[in-house]
Amino acid sequence: xxxxxxxxxxxxxxxxxxxxxxxxxxxxxxxxxxxxxxxxxxxxxxxxxxxxxxxxxxxxxxxxxxxxxxxxxxxxxxxxxxxxxxxxxxxxxxxxxxxxxxxxxxxxxxxxxxxxxxxxxxxxxxxxxxxxxxxxxxxxxxxxxxxxxxxxxxxxxxxxxxxxxxxxxxxxxxxxxxxxxxxxxxxxxxxxxxxxxxxxxxxxxxxxxxxxxxxxxxxxxxxxxxxxxxxxxxxxxxxxxxxxxxxxxxxxxxxxxxxxxxxxxxxxxxxxxxxxxxxxxxxxxxxxxxxxxxxxxxxxxxxxxxxxxxxxxxxxxxxxxxxxxxxxxxxxxxxxxxxxxxxxxxxxxxxxxxxxxxxxxxxxxxxxxxxxxxxxxxxxxxxxxxxxxxxxxxxxxxxxxxx
Amino acid sequence: xxxxxxxxxxxxxxxxxxxxxxxxxxxxxxxxxxxxxxxxxxxxxxxxxxxxxxxxxxxxxxxxxxxxxxxxxxxxxxxxxxxxxxxxxxxxxxxxxxxxxxxxxxxxxxxxxxxxxxxxxxxxxxxxxxxxxxxxxxxxxxxxxxxxxxxxxxxxxxxxxxxxxxxxxxxxxxxxxx
Numbered sequence: 001x002x003x004x005x006x007x008x009x010x011x012x013x014x015x016x017x018x019x020x021x022x023x024x025x026x027x028x029x030x031x032x033x034x035x036x037x038x039x040x041x042x043x044x045x046x047x048x049x050x051x052x053x054x055x056x057x058x059x060x061x062x063x064x065x066x067x068x069x070x071x072x073x074x075x076x077x078x079x080x081x082x083x084x085x086x087x088x089x090x091x092x093x094x095x096x097x098x099x100x101x102x103x104x105x106x107x108x109x110x111x112x113x114x115x116x117x118x119x120x121x122x123x124x125x126x127x128x129x130x131x132x133x134x135x136x137x138x139x140x141x142x143x144x145x146x147x148x149x150x151x152x153x154x155x156x157x158x159x160x161x162x163x164x165x166x167x168x169x170x171x172x173x174x175x176x177x178x179x180x181x182x183x184x185x186x187x188x189x190x191x192x193x194x195x196x197x198x199x200x201x202x203x204x205x206x207x208x209x210x211x212x213x214x215x216x217x218x219x220x221x222x223x224x225x226x227x228x229x230x231x232x233x234x235x236x237x238x239x240x241x242x243x244x245x246x247x248x249x250x251x252x253x254x255x256x257x258x259x260x261x262x263x264x265x266x267x268x269x270x271x272x273x274x275x276x277x278x279x280x281x282x283x284x285x286x287x288x289x290x291x292x293x294x295x296x297x298x299x300x301x302x303x304x305x306x307x308x309x310x311x312x313x314x315x316x317x318x319x320x321x322x323x324x325x326x327x328x329x330x331x332x333x334x335x336x337x338x339x340x341x342x343x344x345x346x347x348x349x350x351x352x353x354x355x356x357x358x359x360x361x362x363x364x365x366x367x368x369x370x371x372x373x374x375x376x377x378x379x380x381x382x383x384x385x386x387x388x389x390x391x392x393x394x395x396x397x398x399x400x401x402x403x
Numbered sequence: 404x405x406x407x408x409x410x411x412x413x414x415x416x417x418x419x420x421x422x423x424x425x426x427x428x429x430x431x432x433x434x435x436x437x438x439x440x441x442x443x444x445x446x447x448x449x450x451x452x453x454x455x456x457x458x459x460x461x462x463x464x465x466x467x468x469x470x471x472x473x474x475x476x477x478x479x480x481x482x483x484x485x486x487x488x489x490x491x492x493x494x495x496x497x498x499x500x501x502x503x504x505x506x507x508x509x510x511x512x513x514x515x516x517x518x519x520x521x522x523x524x525x526x527x528x529x530x531x532x533x534x535x536x537x538x539x540x541x542x543x544x545x546x547x548x549x550x551x552x553x554x555x556x557x558x559x560x561x562x563x564x565x566x567x568x569x570x571x572x573x574x575x576x577x578x579x580x581x
Contacts, residue, residue, distance in 0.1 A: 006440040010457070012419045013406030019420040025440070283418075326406065328436030329422060337422045338430060360430050 001229050001271060001302060002027040003311060008333040011318050011325045018284045019245075020295050020317055023333050024236070025396065027275040028228045035270065035305055039081040039224050040139040042098070042129040043069065046147040047087040048120045050185065053148075056209040061148055061182065062116050064210035070108045072217035076101045082136050083107065084129065089117030090153040092125040098133050121153040123162035130169055140224050140269060141175045146213065147191070148183045160190050167197035176269060177202040178220055182210050184378045188385075196255070201268040203252040205390065206382035227270030229302040229309065236280060238262040238296045246281040251397055253389040254343050271302070274397045279336050284317075292316050332396060335361040339392045346370060346388040358392070366392050408433060436460070437476075457563040458532055459580035464504050465566065470579050475499045477580070478527045486569070487522040487538065495520045501569060501576060508574035517571035523553075525561070532580075533558045534567055540575070542568040 008021035051062040059067070069085075076083060078101050085096040085107075095110050122145070129143050151159040170177060177198040179191050188206065195204040207213055238244050240262075247257040247264040251274045257264050264280065282295060295315040302309050320326070342357035351374040358367035366388065373384035406419035412429040424431055441457050459477055463470035478484055484498035488505075501518040508517060519538030526533045534543060536553035544550045546564030553559060561567070561580050568577045 004440040008422065009420050015406055015419050017418050018406075019418045019422075021420065021422060023440075284420075328434040331435050331437060332440075334422050334433070334435055341423060341428070357430065 001232075001300070001304075001309065001311075002029055003300065003313065005298070005313060005315065006330055006333055007315070007317060007327075008330055008337075009317065009327040011320050011327045012286075013323070013326055014288050014290055014319045014321055015286055016288060018286050018317075018319075020242075020282045020284050020315075021333055021337060022280050022282075022295070022315055023330075023336055023396065024234075024278040024280070024298060025275060026232070026234075026271055026277070026300070028226070028271055028273060032228055033305065034225060035227050035230060036225075037227065037230075038100075038136065038139040039076065039221060040098075040136045040141040041076075041081070041221075042084045042133055042141070042143045043086070044122070044125045044129055044143065044145045045069070045085065045087045045114070046089075046120065046149065047114055047116050048089045048147075048149055049116055049118055050149050050183070052116045053183070055182075056211050059211070061210050062114065065146060065213060066111050066114055068211055068213035068217065070111055071214045072221070073101075073104050073107060075218055075221045076104075078102060078104070082139065084133055085111065086125040086128055087114050088121055088125040090119045090121050091117075092121070092128060094128070098136070119153040120147065120149045120151050121159060122147065122151045123159055123166060126163060126166045130166055130173065130175065140227060142220065142224065143170065143175060143177050144217070144220065145177060145179045145191075146207075147179075147181055147186055149185050150187050151190070156187075160187075163190075163194055164197055167194045167202075170198040170202075171200065174200055174269060176200040178216075179204040180207050180213065180216060181205075181382075182207045184382065188382060201252055203390075204386075206386040208379060208383045223272040223274065224270075226273035229271045229304050230269065231267070232269075232271050232276070232302045233267045233300070234265065234276075234278065235299040236264040236278070236296055237299070238282060239294050241285045241287070242295050243283045243285075244280060244296075245283055246279075248279045248340055250277045250279075250393045251275065254340060254393060255389075277336075277393070277396045279333075279340060281337075286319055289319050290321065292318055335363070336393055336396055339363055339366070339395075342366065342370075343388045343392045346374075346392075347385055354388075363392065363395075459561070459563045459565075461581055462567075462578040463581045465577040465579050470581060473504065474578075474581065477532060478525060485521065485524050485537075488516055488518050488520045490520050493520065497521070504578075505570060505574055505576045517574040518569045518576065522569045523567075526558075532561050534561050534565075538569075540569065540571055544568075 004025040006023040012018050052060050055061040055064040082098055082100050084098040086092055086094050177195050179195045181191050192204040195202040244259045249255050298313040300311045338357045338361035342354045345354035351370050354370045355367045373380040407416040408431045409416055410424035413427040415426040417425055461474040461476045463474040486499040487497035488502050489496050489500045505516050505518045507514050522538040523541050524535045535558045536555055541553045542550050543553055543559045544566040563580050565580045568575050
């Protein structure tokens with residue numbers, strides 16, 4: 001693992017209080033091979049009545065979804081990766097038991113046979129994917145959920161409560177979710193919340209065109225295959241005179257991390273081709289100190305192919321009276337702050353502010369997306385929210401413009 | 404107070420290091436410079452932070468022991484660049500032309516440069532910077548250590564504070580990584 005620390009400013013003027021912002025980036029080691037673990041994908045697909053509605057390319061949603069899932073099967077490695085498919089309406093049906101991929105055509109036939117049904121109960125298939133599917137040794141598990149409607153059977157409130165409890169269970173088991181929603185009838189906040197509760201790199205994405213699920217699934221598999229170091233744990237501990245104001249991570253999406261006292265912690269199953277990045281904003285009571293001033297300690301641990309690894313780093317700035325030594329603000333850190341703020345503005349519907357922030361950071365592509373999509377309907381706004389949290393800070397991670 | 408940054412939008416004086424205004428959250432007008440990350444490689448697991456150096460932004464010319472306001476930028480990508488003396492007759496055009504920094508001196512009956520046409524290369528590899536000697540008389544002084552000569556094709560990592568010297572006993576040039 002390569003570790004890169006970038007300070008907003010290395011040299012600051014002598015002061016009572018300062019703001020110190022730093023960016024921590026973890027990247028795969030280009031000299032090392034991937035862990036090459038088997039994928040263990042558990043797909044939970046919506047087949048409720050609304051999946052009969054028209055989608056893109058003259059297909060219904062269910063037809064487009066089946067085509068996308070079938071096309072993405074070619075990326076699974078025969079004799080190595082495991083796949084399980086469950087469909088749900090108000091009841092669940094196991095289409096494919098957990099199976100190490102062999103005859104892809106046989107799997108395609110099973111997928112082609114999926115028919116739409118009634119209302120939406122997600123908790124039962126989720127429970128099946130978590131509790132009934134036995135763990136597979138030496139694999140990277142992932143539960144992939146696709147839906148177009150509100151969970152509502154037997155009732156929305158009980159179903160949402162059950163799903164969130166299962167997300168907590170997934171968190172305890174370390175099995176991440178990839179949650180996809182299409183249309184405008186599903187509860188975006190609930191699905192996003194479910195992904196956040198499941199943690200370990202779980203995410204939610206709105207999918208405007210169901211056919212685009214093929215790319216989403218392919219990206220997911222490519223990312224998992226590229227995982228190098230496993231079970232990565234990150235701890236950032238502030239010094240007594242330092243307060244952590246905000247902390248964000250950016251892979252798979254921008255996410256505000258909770259700060260517990262003076263500590264920020266994060267963990268994720270594996271470092272893939274995108275790497276990982278953290279932005280930490282602190283307030284430092286420097287009390288007119290001069291010279292080196294320690295801000296925080298960063299502790300990293302992981303499981304590599306060759307064994308366990310660990311690293312500790314100090315975050316140190318320097319307060320100086322020499323004006324000539326004062327550093328300019330690091331361009332990457334400044335742009336990350338602006339893009340992060342632009343994303344927050346987008347999520348809260350402050351589109352003019354988001355545009356200004358993205359433009360100021362030089363992220364004209366994202367500014368244009370905000371300008372275009374914010375004027376359109378709810379479907380476009382959901383797309384915008386997904387695009388922003390996923391891509392606004394692609395410049396600081398290993399893989400640019402993944403989608 | 405020194406270093407405070409006044410917000411153009413609301414007028415608040417913000418703390419040094421701020422990028423957004425604490426009151427109105429608008430971007431502050433700050434001087435922005437190239438990104439200068441500190442890199443640690445996992446190949447040295449358990450590396451203490453003190454062993455992790457800071458990669459420089461540029462190489463400043465040292466005159467009379469002090470860095471003066473003449474410099475060349477260090478590479479920001481993984482493509483190394485060459486340092487030497489331009490000789491158009493031989494088609495040698497290094498990325499950093501030392502004749503802009505070195506002075507001609509008397510060499511026997513002639514007057515010329517003691518720096519080589521092909522003196523050294525600076526390479527960025529896995530986020531670290533290295534100086535590799537390709538010509539004679541390339542010396543390096545990592546911070547807090549003494550000068551040592553680099554043999555042909557020998558490399559040494561360079562960090563902020565590292566100095567290196569090209570050329571003979573007269574007419575040489577010294578740079579410091581800043």
